Amino acid sequence: MTHSAAANLSPVSVGKRTAAVSAWADRHFKWLMVAPAALLILIFSIYPLLFSLWVDFVNYDFQIPGHAFVGLQNFVQVVNDPLAWSSLVLTAILSVTVVAIEFVLGLALALAMVKMFRGRGVVLSILIIPLFISPVIVGQSWALFLQRPFGPADYLLGQLLGRPVTISWVGEVPWAYIAIVVADVWQWTPFMFVILLAGLSAIPSHLYEAAELDGVRAAQTFRYVTLPQLAPIILLAITFRLLDAVKLFDVIFMLTGGGPGTATYTMSFYLYQIGFQQFHLSIATAGSWLFLILLSVVIMALVRRLMRAEAA
Amino acid sequence: MPSRAMSLGARGTSLRLNAGRFLIIGFFVVFVLAPLYWVVVTSIKPSSDYLTVPPVWFPAHPTIVHYTAALFSYRGFQGLINSIIIASAATVLSSIMGTMMAYSLARFNTGGQHLAFWVLSQRFLPPVAIILPIFLLFRSWGLYDTRAGLIFAYTFMTLPLSVWMMYAYFRQLPKSLEDAALVDGLSRWQAFWMVAVPLAAPGVAAAAVFVFIAVWTEFFFALILTSRYAFTLPTIFRAFLGFQGMQYGEACALATTSLAPSIVLGMLVQRHLVRGLTLGALRG
Numbered sequence: 001m002t003h004s005a006a007a008n009l010s011p012v013s014v015g016k017r018t019a020a021v022s023a024w025a026d027r028h029f030k031w032l033m034v035a036p037a038a039l040l041i042l043i044f045s046i047y048p049l050l051f052s053l054w055v056d057f058v059n060y061d062f063q064i065p066g067h068a069f070v071g072l073q074n075f076v077q078v079v080n081d082p083l084a085w086s087s088l089v090l091t092a093i094l095s096v097t098v099v100a101i102e103f104v105l106g107l108a109l110a111l112a113m114v115k116m117f118r119g120r121g122v123v124l125s126i127l128i129i130p131l132f133i134s135p136v137i138v139g140q141s142w143a144l145f146l147q148r149p150f151g152p153a154d155y156l157l158g159q160l161l162g163r164p165v166t167i168s169w170v171g172e173v174p175w176a177y178i179a180i181v182v183a184d185v186w187q188w189t190p191f192m193f194v195i196l197l198a199g200l201s202a203i204p205s206h207l208y209e210a211a212e213l214d215g216v217r218a219a220q221t222f223r224y225v226t227l228p229q230l231a232p233i234i235l236l237a238i239t240f241r242l243l244d245a246v247k248l249f250d251v252i253f254m255l256t257g258g259g260p261g262t263a264t265y266t267m268s269f270y271l272y273q274i275g276f277q278q279f280h281l282s283i284a285t286a287g288s289w290l291f292l293i294l295l296s297v298v299i300m301a302l303v304r305r306l307m308r309a310e311a312a
Numbered sequence: 313m314p315s316r317a318m319s320l321g322a323r324g325t326s327l328r329l330n331a332g333r334f335l336i337i338g339f340f341v342v343f344v345l346a347p348l349y350w351v352v353v354t355s356i357k358p359s360s361d362y363l364t365v366p367p368v369w370f371p372a373h374p375t376i377v378h379y380t381a382a383l384f385s386y387r388g389f390q391g392l393i394n395s396i397i398i399a400s401a402a403t404v405l406s407s408i409m410g411t412m413m414a415y416s417l418a419r420f421n422t423g424g425q426h427l428a429f430w431v432l433s434q435r436f437l438p439p440v441a442i443i444l445p446i447f448l449l450f451r452s453w454g455l456y457d458t459r460a461g462l463i464f465a466y467t468f469m470t471l472p473l474s475v476w477m478m479y480a481y482f483r484q485l486p487k488s489l490e491d492a493a494l495v496d497g498l499s500r501w502q503a504f505w506m507v508a509v510p511l512a513a514p515g516v517a518a519a520a521v522f523v524f525i526a527v528w529t530e531f532f533f534a535l536i537l538t539s540r541y542a543f544t545l546p547t548i549f550r551a552f553l554g555f556q557g558m559q560y561g562e563a564c565a566l567a568t569t570s571l572a573p574s575i576v577l578g579m580l581v582q583r584h585l586v587r588g589l590t591l592g593a594l595r596g
Contacts, residue, residue: 022499022501025499025501026499026500026501029416029420029500029501030416030419030420030422031416031422033412033413033415033416033422033504034412034413034416034417034422034423034427036408036409036412036413037409037410037412037413037431037471037475038413038427040409040464040467040468040471041430041431041434041468041471043468044442044446044464044465044468044469045434045437045442045468047445047449048442048443048444048445048446048449049441049442049445051445051448051449052441052442052444052445055444055445105340108336109336109337109340111333112332112333112334112336112337113337115333123337123341124582125579125582126341126344126345127340127341127344128578128582128585129344129348129575129578130344131578131585131589132525132529132571132574132575132577132578133529133571133574133575134528134529134530134531134545134546134570134571134574135529135531136529136531136546136547136549137351137529137546137549137567137570137571138347140351140549140563140567141347141348141350141351141567142347144347144350144351144354144560144563144564145346145347145350149365150362150363150364150365150367151350151367152346152350152367155365155366155367186343186344186347189340190344191589194585194586194589195586195589195590195594198586198594198595199594218329233594236590236593236594240589240590243436246438247438247439247440249440249531249532250531250532253531253535253550254549254550267440268438268439268440271440272440275443275444276447276536281444281448284444285444285445288438288440288441288444289441291438291440291441292437292438292441295436295438299433299436299437300433304429
């Protein structure tokens with residue numbers, strides 16, 4: 001044993017072994033390069049999804065011992081929970097609303113900013129600040145800004161309207177919805193703006209020159225030149241935002257806490273409440289699977305489109 | 313590329329159109345700055361200035377007591393240190409793993425379109441769909457409420473970003489120098505580390521900054537996977553809001569501490585912003 005070990009350590013065989021190892025490493029180079037990242041994604045994404053698939057069909061609840069097989073009961077519980085449906089509906093309405101507003105405002109801003117002017121660089125830097133701020137801080141900032149009655153929002157509105165305004169922004173419907181929309185629009189309009197601005201800047205100038213020679217009016221140039229040229233980028237930006245908007249959680253958590261009552265529960269917030277506040281793990285997991293299946297249809301479509309854009 | 317000024321200058325403008333433009337821009341600048349100003353100014357207000365009508369726009373006697381209180385009496389300092397350590401470590405790991413994978417995908421088309429597709433789709437996976445099993449896994453592996461656990465979680469979370477940004481970057485980079493290195497007798501590994509990575513350094517740096525910002529501002533994973541020890545800055549705020557009424561000054565001091573570095577970093581990579589936001593799909 002010791003003898004052969006000593007033999008292995010002779011310079012010649014060490015050199016041979018290193019050469020063999022490096023030849024092997026070179027042969028499998030491309031797979032070794034993807035291995036660490038792929039392994040981590042397997043552990044954090046595929047394993048949890050498979051594990052939760054099992055949890056879906058058993059009883060996994062910190063309040064009830066054991067993991068008995070319960071069939072589809074967890075799914076039935078979610079589907080029969082009116083709060084799950086209202087959360088889903090609110091998620092859909094809120095995401096479509098915020099993305100629509102962010103698109104319109106972002107496009108207006110991009111059109112306004114596309115031409116050079118003095119101080120444009122500074123303005124651009126200011127406009128993108130929200131993209132670098134934690135959504136939690138965004139929620140907190142707006143909670144403070146909208147606070148009744150000492151925050152600036154009610155006071156400024158009061159000055160503007162010439163009478164005292166005491167809106168309870170986070171405690172009353174519909175103001176709570178408006179507060180959430182304002183906070184989300186504040187944070188993500190810059191996303192639309194930056195992408196659309198890049199798209200606008202990339203439109204070849206000869207198209208505009210041709211339109212001008214033909215005496216086309218500005219509105220028509222926008223309709224027949226700008227929009228068609230911008231279309232693929234608009235689609236990309238909207239789908240990107242939509243897929244992030246449906247995860248809305250942080251701002252709800254900080255701003256309204258789901259309230260008043262359960263009025264501002266989004267799907268992510270609902271699943272969090274069921275799973276981590278009430279500890280009905282298998283019900284929350286069944287709900288998140290259903291949510292995921294709904295989303296994956298949209299996700300697949302977008303990712304395919306992005307791959308095509310990348311291949312082009 | 314035609315210059316932006318030319319392309320639209322050719323369209324001509326009326327005075328009214330210009331007024332409209334600057335009205336929109338001005339409105340947005342105020343809209344963006346207002347809540348930020350309010351947070352920063354609240355962080356230096358004496359407590360007596362919080363609850364007044366009309367609001368105090370700037371305190372007569374600015375103070376830094378909320379910063380010292382938040383950092384040293386309310387464990388904000390630990391959150392800051394945790395955030396720095398966790399974000400830095402996750403950035404390093406994600407950049408290394410992401411650059412390696414991106415290189416393999418770009419140069420060898422490893423796993424065809426499927427592997428790249430699979431990595432990208434992780435970006436859109438809602439965290440709430442995977443967090444329960446990760447939470448249980450962390451508890452049984454002793455990773456719950458540890459920095460190491462959160463570092464791994466964030467490395468995973470940011471891999472689609474670093475892989476795809478670098479994937480786009482390597483595809484633009486010519487192969488010829490690496491081929492020359494191989495001819496000179498370098499191994500594939502040496503060609504990667506000694507030729508390709510130095511050439512891609514600007515891309516790696518930009519991607520790393522985006523990864524750092526993503527981790528620095530993340531809330532959901534930290535909320536669920538930490539409690540008393542490995543908590544990061546974004547998770548501290550809820551403690552202030554429920555605790556002894558409202559600690560506005562402290563919460564705002566921490567918010568300012570947290571948003572200042574990520575805004576500065578963001579300004580540094582402003583040029584790469586479109587690429588960062590779309591994972592390299594658009595070059596901007």
